[in-house]
Structures are given as C-alpha cells and as structure tokens.
Amino acid sequence: MSRILNGLSKNYVLLLIVVFGGFLIFGFSENIKGPALPRMQAELSLDELQVGVLLAFNSLGYLLACSFTGWLARKAGLKLTTALAFVSMALSGVCMFFAANYAALSGAYFLMYIGNGILEIALAILAARIFVKNTGAMMNLAHFFYGLSSTFAPLIAASLMGVQLQGSELGWRGMYMLMLALSVLPLLPGLFARYSGEEESQGERKSLKDFVRDPVAWLIVIVLSFGVVSELAVGGWLVNFLEKAYGWSGDAAARMLSAFFFCFMLARLLLGPVTDKIGYTMSLILLSAFSGLCSIAAVIIGEPGAFLFALAGVGIAPIYPTVMALLARRYASSADTAITFTVTLMGIASVIGNFAIGAVTDGIKHLFAGGGGMESDGLIAGLSAGYLFIGACALLCSAASVILYAMLKRRNAVL
Template sequence: MQQAQPSTLRKNYILLLTVVFGGFLVFGFSENIKGPALPKMQSDLVLDELQIGMLLAFNSLGYLLACSFTGWLSRKAGMKLTTMLALGSMAVSGIFIYIASNYAAISVSYFLMYVGNGILEIGLALLAARIFVKNTGTMMNLAHFFYGLSSMIAPILAASLMGVSLFGSGLGWRGMYALMLALSVLPMLPAFLAKFPAEERKQEERIPLKQYVKDPIAWMIIAVLSLGVISELAVGGWLVNFLEKAYGWSNEASARMLSAFFLCFMLARLFLGPVTDKIGYTKSLIYLSAASGLCSVAAIIVGEPGAILFALAGVGIAPVYPTVMALLARRYKNNADTAITFTVTLMGIASVIGNFAIGAIIDLIKRLFGSGHDEKASLIAGLQAGYLFIGACALLCSIVSVLLYRMLLKRNEVL
C-alpha cells in the first residue's frame, strides 16, 4: 500500500496536468481562430466595425456571466463536473456557429462559446492554484504556454481550414469553427478519470467576499490584470483586420503575423516563468507590460516596415496573466477561489468595455476624418487609433504595477 499510494498520486497528478495543459490548449484555439474568421464573417453577414466591436463586447458578457458563478459551481458541483461542463458547452457552441445564418444567431452562438470559455478559464485557474504549490510562477506560465502554443497555430490553421473543400463545398468559417471547437471533447477523458483536489481536501477557512473587496491591493491587482488582458486579447481580434485594411495584406499573410505574435507569446511563457519567480511577480509585471506597450505604439508610429513589432509585443504581454494568477495563488493561499473568481470576473467587465471601446474608437475616428471622398484614409486613421489604445492599455498596466509594488513594499508584502 505504501508503495502503491505514491504511484497512484503520481498518475493522478499526470491526469490533472493533462487536464490543465489540454484545457489551455483548447482554450487557445477557441479564443484565437476568430482573427482570420472575423473579416470573412464581416463580409458574409455585412457587418461594420462597430458591429464587430459590439459582437465581441456582447459575447464577452457570456464570459463575464460564467466568471460570476464558476467559483460557486465548482464548490457545489465539484471541479470535475465544472470542467467537463465547460468543455462540453464549447463543443456544442461550434455546432450552433455552423448553423448560424445571421447576426443575431452568431451572437447567441458566440455567447455560448464565451460562457464555456469563462467556466473553463476559472476552473483551470482554480485547479492550477491547487496543484502548483511549488515554483508557482514557473508552473503557471508553463500551463499558459499551452494557450500560447495553440494560439500561435490557431490563425494559420483557421485560415487554411476555411479554404478546404468538403463534399463539393468550402468548409468556410462556420465549418472551421465546428471542427476546431469539437477538439474540446479531448480533455474530457482525463478529466473524467482524474480525482480533483477539491474532492480530496477539506474546505479551508474562507475570507468573506465583503472583507476581500475592502483590500486595496485586491483592486490594484484587478486593474493590472484587466489592462493587461485587454491588450492581450485585443490583438487576436483586431491585428488581422488592421493588417488587411491598413496595409492591404492578404488574409494568409495577416494570419502569419498573428501567429508570429503568438510564437513570441508562447516562447515568453515557456522561458520567462522562472524569471518571474526569481525577480518577483510585481517587478516582472512592471517591466514586461511596459515593453509590450512600447512595441505596440512603436509599430503604429513606424508604419508597415515596423509590423514585426506587433509580434514582438507578445513577449511582454504574455506573462502578465499567469504571473497575476501566481501572485493571487501565493498571496491568498487558502482563499484562491475567492480571489481568482472575483478578480477574473471584474477583469471580464473590463474586457467587455475594452472590446467595445476599440470598435467605438475606430468608428469615431473614421467618422471624424471621413469627409466622404477619402474613406480608406479615414478607416486607416481609425484602425491606428484603435491599436494605439491597445498599446496604451499595456503601458497603463505597467504604471499601475508600479503603484501596486509601492503599496506592497509599504506592507513588506512584495511578491
């Protein structure tokens, strides 16, 4: 028995790692196949940029809704059922996207997909906080590396699949979504076989939510994460659109640049995790988010010759999310579910506002500069303003991280 027990624990840990790594892999696909798909969807459904922004913002409400109840769901139903529900709803949403024929139908389908994404992200974060008790920053970044890996592959794979002919007709963006989201069923097998930590451990003493929200540090962490995530996720939704319309790039070339962004993103999470553990989570957030913001702003200023800077911005922004998760897991060891659920829920609100703001900024600048005779120039000006907003969010993330560092330093609680 004494020999069998460690072996059983190791096997279970491997299953849990498979769930976490596989879950993030699927999550990366679902989040980032939209880059090449959105221009095609926009053309097929005759949507303007504001409608695209509203689509992303509205469907982020599904993500926000999921964030608000996933902590409660994981406590009541268990992490296992919560994880399987998330993956299953994502697979079903792919079928709904396939049969969607108008803006309303695609909005509902995206809403369901984002609900699944939200449940999965919170569920995986809670699971990771429980099992990554050593080298937390390294392991969190490694887990999110798999998100970066699939995110890098997703745009090129999506662009390729949309051109595939099946049974005499093109797969298109609808078929591509159905096929890619069907991959969500794969991590369900190890999730079914594994024994999750919530089922093995006693309930820790919990911090009441009312007490947690009175902590100013908690709100600073929320601000850091929100600004970082707005900058990170906006690239997946807007970079392909920007390159196609501002520089006249093809869909395939634009998708390759998005993949280059996620290559930088992926490598940063693979190699910079130990750095965050060594120099500290808060200092890492200051330096890395500043580097990302400067790259994005410089890319707009330099113009098309500096397009590679869009990709290099991924190096700085990639570690922000997992580093904040590591910070939460370490600072609120016995109450990670409260801290993570509340933080990511508020981040979801910021994501909704951010998606809408980018679309609104593009549309506003386009209208202000559009005199009717130079629509292309006004569109380019709008897209540049929207992307400058993305870079500004990363720079603000760095500034708020400096404030967070000072607050933690005064309390002698720097992590």
C-alpha cells in the same frame, strides 16, 4: 507506500493533462477568430462597430460564467465544472455552423464565451491547488499551452476555411465547428482523475466582502484588466488591421498573428522562472511596459515596423499567469474566491475594452470621412487609433503595477 505514491503520481499526471490540455483548447477557441472575423464581416455585412459590439456582447457570456464558476466548483466539484465547460464549447461550434444572421452568430459566440469563462476559472482554481511549488514557473508553463495553440490557431483557421468539401469551401462556419469539437478531448482524462481533496486550508479563509474592502485586490484587478484587454484585442484586431491598413493578404496577416503568438508562447515557456526570481510585481511592471511600447512603435513606424506587433507578445504573455501566481501565493487559503473576484471584474473590463476599441476605430473613421477625407484613409486612421489604444492599455497595466508594487512594499509584502 510506493503504490500510494504511484497512485498519487498518476492522478497528478491526469490533472496536469486536464490543465495543460484545457489551456491548449482554450487557445484554439480564443484565437481562430482573427482570420474568421473579416469573412464574417463580408458575409453578414458587418461594420467595425458591430464587430466591436459582437466581441463586447459575447464577453458578457464570459463575465456571466466567471461570476458563478467559483460557486459551481465548490458545490458541484471541479470535475463536473470542467466537463460543463468543454461541452458548452463544443455545442457552440455546432450553433455557429448554423448561424444565419448577426443575432444567431451573437448567440453562438455567447455560448462559446460561457464555456470559455467556466473553463478559465476552473483551470485557474485547479492550477492554484496543485502548483504549490515554483508557482510562477508552473503557471506560465500551463499558460504556455495556451500560447502554443494560439500560435498555430490563425494558420489552421485560415487553411481550414479554404478547404474544399463537396464542391464548396468549408468556410468560417465549418472551421469553427471542427475546431471547437476538439473541446471534448481534455474531458476524457478528467473523467478518471480525482478532483476532491486537492485544496488544503493554509490560513483563515477570506470572504468576498474581504476582497471588496481590500485595496490590493482592486489594484490587482486593474493590473490584470488592462493587461488582458491588450492581450485579447490582438487576436481580434491584428489581422483586420494588417489586411485593411496595409493591404496584406489573409494568409500573410494570419502568419503575423501566428508570429505574435509564437513570441507569446516562447515568453510563457522561458520567462516563468524569471518571474519567480525577480518577483511577480516587478515582472508585471517591466513586461507590460515592453509590450505597450512595441505596439505603439509598430503603429507609428508603419508597415516596416510590423514585426513589432509580434514582438509585443513577449511582454504581454506572462501578465495573466503571473497575476494568477500572485493570487495563489497572496491568498493561498482563498484562491478560488480571489480568482473569481479578480477574473469576474476583469471580464467587465474586457467588455468595456472590446467596445471601446471598436468605438474608437469606427469613431475616428467617421470623423475623418466627415472632414472630407477618403473613406479608405479614414478606415486606416481608425484602425491605427484603435491599435494605439491597445498599446496604451499595456502601458496602463505597467503604471498600475508600479502603484501595486509601492503599496505592497509599504506593507512589507512584495511578491
């Protein structure tokens, strides 16, 4: 018996390494873009709308991956699915290194987001299967590793881009290739883990049509969509905002983004047990409202309130893992379908959200310039409007969570 338990324990540890290590790499791949985007803009002569379109278009890769990963995991297994994710991400770094123009860069980003989407769904399904106790705390702990790598990703990216190699800087191309090459590391323990048999039926399995007809499922999609748009937008736009609106150096702006992810990381490490105690839905209401108010206050106050950009990470960090915990508990017998349905639709919102932020920023900038203002003032006004939109998304996440709480309370099913 002890040998069997030891065997199970070792396999569980290997699966934990895959989950925690996967989120660690995921954080790097998502958040090294902050310091890199201004350099991409300068080298390829991109305006703010093109950056928004770049992020939105490449989110289509994420959306595409989300749409088939659940099916792939059921047909081919999670081992092959996670391996495909890691390999895709590593290859995208090579493609990015050789990207000569905007179209090639978009293609490389598209491939990276394919890998990111496959990885996120696969890790979420695996986590839902193995975290059957203290689900909120364990989901937040797993996503803590995303926050951990995200904290250091901007600093590492900024430092690597300045490294001299054979008389020239490594630049954003070399930085991306090196960082994404780390994607192969979590693959190794996964090759020795057993993925089959983790899922046990705990009730009648729901089909995709059942989720389409479930208003609670749609509300969860809305909650997660607003929260994730607000969360992911920080990585893409905060450095840009601080450099162009406040005239901060690239290193100083990267440090503030790292401060955001430091708060983000601590929140996922420390607030997971709190979400289990006060309830997932109530946690979503309070934390997303806090994040939105911090972001909006930071823009209104101006440069002296820049620290609030970082503090917003405390509120937005637990949103995604808490929603995953809610899905794992509410749809225990159909977690893979629930996660695929929710995250795929969230991906659509991410495409729209990235485009909307870029469009708002560029539209206000040109509107200001058309009114006779200076171009630099127009850019600042546009960036401020874009960031106010990011804060508004967090507040809308909170408002949708209030509606979700009321609906679940009427059904005596509050989680």
